[in-house]
Amino acid sequence: MAEKRVVIALAGNANVGKSVVFNHLTGLHQHIGNWPGKTVERAEGTLSFEGYTIDVIDLPGIYSLSTYSLEELISREYIALEKPDVIVNVVDASVLERNLFFTIQLLELETPLVVALNQIDVATKKGMKIDHERLGKLLGVPVVPCVATKGIGLEDLVKKVIEVHEKGHFHPLHYHRFGFEIEERIEKLTALVERVRTGYPPRWVAVKLLERDAEVEKLIYSQQPAMKAKVESLAQEIEQIHSESSPAIMASERYNVASQIARESLAIVAPTKAGLDERLASLTVHRIWGYLIMVLVMSSVFYGIFTFGDFTSGSLLTIFENLRSIFHTIFGSSPAVEFIWDGLIEGVIAGITIALPYIVPFYVAMSILESSGYLPRVAFLMDSALHSIGLHGKAFIPLMLGYGCCVPGCMACRIMETERERFLASFLTTLVPCAARTVVILGLVGAYVGIRWALLLYAFDLLLIFFLGRLAFKVLPGEPIGLIMEMPSYKMPSLEVTAKHTWFRLEDFVRVAFPLIVVGNLALKTLEYLSVLPIIERTSSFLTVSWLGLPAVTMTPLIFGIFRKELTLVMLAALVGTRNFATVMTGTQMIVFATVVMLYIPCVATIAVLVKEFGYRKAIAITLFEIGFAILVGGIMFRILRLFTAV
Amino acid sequence: MSTSNIEEYLQTLYTLEEEQKTATTTEIAKRLGFAAPSVTEMLKRLARQGYVRYEPYKGATLTDQGRRIARKIARKHRILEVFLHDILRIRKGRAHTQACGMEHVLSDEAGNSLCRMLRFPDKCPDGKPIPICDEDVEHCDACEPTGENPSRRERLLPLCSLRPGQRAIVRFIRGGTMAVQRLHDLGVTTGTQIQLKNCAPLQGPVEIVVRGSALAIGHGLASKIFVEAC
Numbered sequence: 001m002a003e004k005r006v007v008i009a010l011a012g013n014a015n016v017g018k019s020v021v022f023n024h025l026t027g028l029h030q031h032i033g034n035w036p037g038k039t040v041e042r043a044e045g046t047l048s049f050e051g052y053t054i055d056v057i058d059l060p061g062i063y064s065l066s067t068y069s070l071e072e073l074i075s076r077e078y079i080a081l082e083k084p085d086v087i088v089n090v091v092d093a094s095v096l097e098r099n100l101f102f103t104i105q106l107l108e109l110e111t112p113l114v115v116a117l118n119q120i121d122v123a124t125k126k127g128m129k130i131d132h133e134r135l136g137k138l139l140g141v142p143v144v145p146c147v148a149t150k151g152i153g154l155e156d157l158v159k160k161v162i163e164v165h166e167k168g169h170f171h172p173l174h175y176h177r178f179g180f181e182i183e184e185r186i187e188k189l190t191a192l193v194e195r196v197r198t199g200y201p202p203r204w205v206a207v208k209l210l211e212r213d214a215e216v217e218k219l220i221y222s223q224q225p226a227m228k229a230k231v232e233s234l235a236q237e238i239e240q241i242h243s244e245s246s247p248a249i250m251a252s253e254r255y256n257v258a259s260q261i262a263r264e265s266l267a268i269v270a271p272t273k274a275g276l277d278e279r280l281a282s283l284t285v286h287r288i289w290g291y292l293i294m295v296l297v298m299s300s301v302f303y304g305i306f307t308f309g310d311f312t313s314g315s316l317l318t319i320f321e322n323l324r325s326i327f328h329t330i331f332g333s334s335p336a337v338e339f340i341w342d343g344l345i346e347g348v349i350a351g352i353t354i355a356l357p358y359i360v361p362f363y364v365a366m367s368i369l370e371s372s373g374y375l376p377r378v379a380f381l382m383d384s385a386l387h388s389i390g391l392h393g394k395a396f397i398p399l400m401l402g403y404g405c406c407v408p409g410c411m412a413c414r415i416m417e418t419e420r421e422r423f424l425a426s427f428l429t430t431l432v433p434c435a436a437r438t439v440v441i442l443g444l445v446g447a448y449v450g451i452r453w454a455l456l457l458y459a460f461d462l463l464l465i466f467f468l469g470r471l472a473f474k475v476l477p478g479e480p481i482g483l484i485m486e487m488p489s490y491k492m493p494s495l496e497v498t499a500k501h502t503w504f505r506l507e508d509f510v511r512v513a514f515p516l517i518v519v520g521n522l523a524l525k526t527l528e529y530l531s532v533l534p535i536i537e538r539t540s541s542f543l544t545v546s547w548l549g550l551p552a553v554t555m556t557p558l559i560f561g562i563f564r565k566e567l568t569l570v571m572l573a574a575l576v577g578t579r580n581f582a583t584v585m586t587g588t589q590m591i592v593f594a595t596v597v598m599l600y601i602p603c604v605a606t607i608a609v610l611v612k613e614f615g616y617r618k619a620i621a622i623t624l625f626e627i628g629f630a631i632l633v634g635g636i637m638f639r640i641l642r643l644f645t646a647v
Numbered sequence: 648m649s650t651s652n653i654e655e656y657l658q659t660l661y662t663l664e665e666e667q668k669t670a671t672t673t674e675i676a677k678r679l680g681f682a683a684p685s686v687t688e689m690l691k692r693l694a695r696q697g698y699v700r701y702e703p704y705k706g707a708t709l710t711d712q713g714r715r716i717a718r719k720i721a722r723k724h725r726i727l728e729v730f731l732h733d734i735l736r737i738r739k740g741r742a743h744t745q746a747c748g749m750e751h752v753l754s755d756e757a758g759n760s761l762c763r764m765l766r767f768p769d770k771c772p773d774g775k776p777i778p779i780c781d782e783d784v785e786h787c788d789a790c791e792p793t794g795e796n797p798s799r800r801e802r803l804l805p806l807c808s809l810r811p812g813q814r815a816i817v818r819f820i821r822g823g824t825m826a827v828q829r830l831h832d833l834g835v836t837t838g839t840q841i842q843l844k845n846c847a848p849l850q851g852p853v854e855i856v857v858r859g860s861a862l863a864i865g866h867g868l869a870s871k872i873f874v875e876a877c
Contacts, residue, residue: 064832068825095860098834243784244837247824251831252838259858281861287848380863384851392865393852482865483852484829489861 006165007055011075011106012090013099014061015373015488017118019043020148021090022058023497025158032504034612035074041414043504049158057084063098063486065105067215069417079109080200086161090116093123093130093145094489096266100258103139110201112164115143116157121150122489127269135265149494178253181241185234186210192230196223210235211247277490284377285487294381297374298400305361305401305408306435312357320349339529347521350564351514351605359509362401362408363502369397371493375415376485383483389466390473391416392483395425402432406606409434410613411509418481423614424472427622430602430610431465433458436565437598443569445594449587457591461598464633509612516608524563533559543631548596549638550589551576561597563604568597588641592634600630651751654720655679656689657698660709661717665775671706722778723758724750725771730761732772739772769821769871779803779821779873787821804876807853807869809843815874816840826868834858835872 012018022030026045035042043058059078060071067073079087089106091099106113117132136143142160146153177183189206198205198219208216209231221228235246242249283289324341331337369375379393386395394415402409409429416422433441446454527533533556537544541552553575561568572593576584585593601623602610610619659678663670672690676683687703694701698713709717724746731742753761759780762768767787769777803818817839820827834857835841845854850866864872 066828066832068829068832095858097858098860101832101834247828248831248836251828252836255834255836255839255858282845285845285847285854290847376863380845380852380854381847383863383865384847384849387865387867393863481826481829482868483863484826484833484865484868485863486833487854487861487863 004052005055006052006086006162007057007084008086008088008161009057009059009079009084010088010090011059011079011102012061013063013092013095013102013486015486016061016090016092016099017148018061018090019058019371019501020494020497021088021116021118021146021154021157022056023500024148024151024154025054026056028500030500030504032501032508034508040070040074047158049162052162054158054161063102065102065109066211067213070419073215076109079106079111080204083111085165086112086114088114088116088157088161090118090148093117093120094126094128096123096128096130097255097259097262100139100261101254104254104257107139107141108201108204108207110204112167113141114157114160114164115139115141116148116153117143117145118148120145121147129267129269131265131267135261138261138264178250178257182210182238182249182253185238189231189234192227193220196220196227207250210238211250280490281377281487284374285380290377290381294378298378301365301369302400302403305358305365306405308361309358309405313353316353316357320353335529339525343522343525343529344518346525347518348514350521351510351517356506358405358408359411360502360506362411363505364498366408366412367498367501368493370415371491371497373488373490376487379483379485380487389428389469391421391425391428391469394483394485395421395428398425398429399432402429402434405436406430406432406434406602407609410606410609413613420476423618424469424476426610426613427472428465428469430606430622430626431461431468431599433461433598434565436603440565440569440597441594444581444590448582448585449590453587453591454594457594457598460595464599516611517604520604521563524560527559547631547635547638548592549642550593550596551585554593558596558600561603562601565597565603588638591641592638595637596630596634598630599626599633601626652689653693653696653698654716654751655747656693657709657713657717658720658724660699660707661714661721662775664709664714669706670708675707718778719755720750722780723753725775725777726758726761726765726768727753728771728773729765729768729777733765742772767821776870779819784819802875803873805870806841806843806855806864806872806874807846807866809853809874809876811843811845813876814840814842815876817872818875819873821871821873826871830864830868830872833862834860835862835864840877841874 010018010022022043022045025047027047029047030043030045032041032043034040040060045056045058047054047056057078059075062069062072062075065072065076078084087106089103091103103113103115115136117130117135120130123130130145132143132145142164144153144157144160146157148154178186186203186206189209190203193202193205193209196205200216205216205220209220209227212235217228238246238249244252284293327341327345328337369378375394375397378396381393382396383393386392386399395413397415398409398412400409401412406429409432410426413422413425413429416425441454441457445457527536536559537552537555540555544550544555544558545552554572556575557568557571560571572581581590601607607619607623610622656675656679659675660670662678663674668674672683672686675681675690676686679686681689690699690701690707693699693713694707697710698716699707699709701707727746727749728739728742731737731745732739735742737745759782762777762780771777806815806817809815817835817837820830820835820837830836835855839857842856843853844856844861846852852863852865853869854861854863856862
């Protein structure tokens with residue numbers, strides 16, 4: 001029997017249990033990566049069912065098919081242009097109206113559709129009773145009730161999907177109709193659009209043109225610039241009738257249809273009463289208790305990640321140290337053997353001991369915070385504080401994690417919606433002094449100059465973040481948007497989903513970041529092996545000695561600090577021949593050195609994450625900026641401090 | 648007592664109200680540069696005309712009638728400031744003095760046309776909010792240049808000034824296209840009923856319930872959504 005392949009895509013709002021459906025369908029046959037060239041997660045997997053091999057793509061959770069976010073653009077391009085065989089629209093039964101607003105937009109794209117009416121248990125608890133057959137008739141597509149968390153209804157769902165696939169393509173019998181005056185103009189425009197090849201359904205293109213959708217306008221007007229005038233006049237006619245802007249009219253029309261369908265298929269059986277989760281929801285955003293709970297949760301997350309990380313990192317290091325001596329007893333210790341270990345194996349070890357021990361607990365914590373619904377509460381509470389640096393509440397998570405390690409910090413920037421906010425948050429996160437930099441600040445300035453100076457450096461860094469944040473906010477192009485987000489009801493996070501998320505995201509991280517770390521290490525070791533470091537030290541002395549006022553030997557630890565910042569101190573001790581830095585460096589030199597270390601470059605692992613999230617160009621831009629900025633600030637600081645102290 | 652004089656007093660009271668300060672005679676005297684006794688005299692007169700409530704030693708508060716006039720004047724003043732500062736490049740202090748003179752002779756129609764020309768600013772150069780107009784439109788984009796928009800009857804207030812638990816209907820959304828689009832996608836369209844659930848302290852976001860789902864909206868955005876309490 002020939003293999004029968006079906007491609008299905010899961011689409012739906014955020015927080016509807018889409019990833020739970022995905023996990024149930026695909027089990028361990030899944031793969032998490034990025035959409036080509038985009039910082040949006042792409043999850044796909046396969047499932048075998050009654051002789052069919054079904055490829056499942058989990059589209060990002062979105063509320064509309066407009067151009068608000070990358071996720072929305074990716075989803076609509078994928079659905080319309082790649083044409084999966086069947087779209088499964090996962091719908092949260094307890095928020096039916098808003099979910100149907102999205103379903104209606106999927107219907108506009110004229111693809112074969114099956115609605116998975118999920119979380120009916122939650123809806124029932126809220127006192128809602130949904131007639132799914134009636135809903136199916138009204139929408140014109142099959143509706144399968146299910147409770148994904150318990151696996152109920154998912155087999156029926158797959159059966160329905162195959163049935164729809166077998167029946168063939170979408171028959172546009174069930175357009176929801178807009179008002180007469182709008183339909184008339186859509187028809188006129190559709191006739192015109194039919195002559196242009198776009199790959200999208202003509203009616204959809206017509207509707208989007210009337211909505212003044214920037215992407216579709218670009219697509220059409222590049223081929224048919226003459227159509228612009230016609231579209232404008234039709235859109236203005238509609239606006240005249242409604243005295244509203246046309247995108248607003250279309251949104252209202254869709255909501256009218258959604259709300260009517262929801263009303264006709266929904267019966268409220270019992271009045272909603274505040275349950276436990278409702279009370280928890282208001283307690284966690286309370287103006288006093290909310291903050292207390294947040295401090296408690298966040299500090300335990302922070303503490304948890306870093307105690308686990310430190311412990312594992314330490315024990316792994318010991319294991320590898322032992323391995324190293326075993327390695328040497330077997331192969332001897334000729335320079336070539338040394339090079340193999342230091343240049344190749346050391347890189348892998350660094351990846352395993354530095355990055356992984358922190359990333360694993362971070363992924364677990366993030367997954368739990370996300371799926372439980374607590375993350376939006378934190379964003380809610382921290383919003384006003386972060387407005388001063390041009391970010392909104394969600395950015396609190398990456399910035400806070402940055403104090404531990406910038407690697408998970410930069411990864412957490414994905415929770416920001418637009419590319420602009422993601423980039424801004426990542427940039428600021430790399431400037432937060434992570435644990436490794438804390439080692440240098442406390443170990444050098446704190447120990448030898450005084451704890452007050454160390455704290456002053458922290459305050460100075462906060463000031464810089466504030467200042468650079470405001471600057472970047474002004475300079476970066478794009479419209480800044482305040483906080484608009486859903487506050488989902490609390491859910492018990494599923495252990496299985498958390499474990500799978502962690503595992504598959506880790507796989508992705510290792511694939512992208514490890515090669516960079518290994519290559520970076522190899523390059524540095526090669527430099528050392530060829531003994532070009534003294535040459536670099538001499539040639540760069542204009543920078544270290546003349547501009548920054550540091551001893552020339554500091555260049556070497558600074559170069560190696562790119563790899564691990566906490567190593568700079570150890571290496572410096574080795575180079576100057578003593579651990580008592582006070583004998584070889586002045587207080588000013590120590591402060592300047594610590595400042596430069598604090599700012600000068602994200603470490604290799606962080607750069608790897610930046611590359612993974614934003615591509616090489618932006619990662620290099622951040623890196624170069626920070627090198628230049630650190631040198632500038634260090635030099636100015638040296639000159640100012642020299643004025644005050646004669647040390 | 649001239650109209651512009653009355654308008655200056657009412658505007659000062661309005662500003663004090665915005666800053667959540669009590670309008671004492673001394674405070675008003677300081678701001679307007681008059682002597683305290685003449686301010687007391689003036690407040691009594693304004694009270695007789697029904698624009699303010701005045702209690703000796705406590706201060707004055709605006710009546711609804713007074714606030715309506717004050718809002719209009721504050722709106723014109725701040726729009727003029729934006730025009731003088733952003734377009735004519737006049738320095739802030741001088742723009743303020745100039746606007747103080749012009750605001751009393753500017754017609755409503757010209758004020759609203761200026762607002763359209765400046766692409767619907769929401770803050771004056773000093774960062775104070777510009778009160779919304781009373782034309783009956785649902786979005787700034789739908790504002791017609793004819794000057795014949797019907798007048799709004801209801802009293803609109805920004806979403807962020809609702810009390811927790813209070814219900815209201817969205818009537819007008821001011822501001823950037825992307826944000827308005829996002830609000831629409833999440834179900835906040837004009838004519839929709841919403842309920843305020845929580846607000847975070849220190850000008851934090853508000854949490855509302857709309858179409859059965861809970862949304863958090865940042866303070867900046869929430870102050871651009873105008874509702875009619877019900």
